[in-house]
Amino acid sequence: MLRVVTLGLILAALVGIVFAVGIALAAPRAESMALHIELIEPHEQAASRAEQVAKALVLAYPQRVLMAEFRQPGGDRPADWAVLLRDTWFYYAEGRMLPEEYLDRAHEYSPIAFYNYPAEMPPWTAPTAEQGRQLSERSSERATSQPPRAPFFFETLYRSRNRDEAYQRVKTIRFLGHQIMVHSSILEVLSLVEEQIQAAARTDAQVRSWVNNINNMSGWTWRTMVGSQSRSFHAYGVAIDILPRSPGGREIFWQWAGPTWWSVPYEGRYHPPEAVIRAFESYGFVWGGKWLFFDTMHFEYRPEVFFMNGMGLSGLR
16 A cells, blocks of 8 residues: 655754765765765764664564664663564664674674765765865775674565575566566565656656666675675665666766766766656665765665655555
8 A cells, every 4th residue: 555654854953963065074984875964973963863763664664663662672781772673672773773682792893874865966066185085095995994784684674694595585577678686575666666667758758768778687686785895785685776788978886987986977977867766766765876985776775764864755565
């Protein structure tokens, strides 16, 4: 049953929030950095973020994440916001979403990227030489200095703790005329995305040309993220890469764009039509073109990100 759910979060009133336009450098290091990134310094704001994340997860996955509450784990550990995923409590743990038995090992994992996702692309701002130097260091450090992202919440959510288990959860479907493997839980929302794109293609020549220019798609594959130790959302079957036959000389992926990838302006990147991006976003898929480390072929099912940012969705499972 389709329904529109809107979670209004008034973020602008929080003290210490800074929105970086175009390039953000001081933000926490995480996989999916949006172009607008929230910098939270005071302790009380970090606690507020934990509550926002927990409640957004309940809205995003209502049949699996059953409740959110501020609760005390065992032992002398401090109380924290947590969500009940089926029969297991996962604690925020500064963004890591850890089951209780892993709380004492939080330092071994990086946080999950619960980021600010802009409704519109911000104006392009070319980075300075110093910003370029910092971004160069960050991109080279991604694979070596960061511990892997905590996998426990999403591997439990999708029942995909290893390759064999993940493979049992995926289905092969046809999407926009191409065969692709995705997690069974996103079949309905993906079919609605397809309907919206096909409807737009009937009247929008740009969308029709984009569909006809698709060369191949990649869905489920058990792997880590490129240039990282963290498990990719492709491993759960909830991410899709859509590659064109020809990008028209424009860049698609930050790692393919050369050593100064951060200097590529929007017009130098291959972007799907706005109607395509909106079709995916309206059903909970973030677009990698809005990440600092841009990936314009990539769509990833993260409905909680939209709820955290006060954005409505056209439908939820």
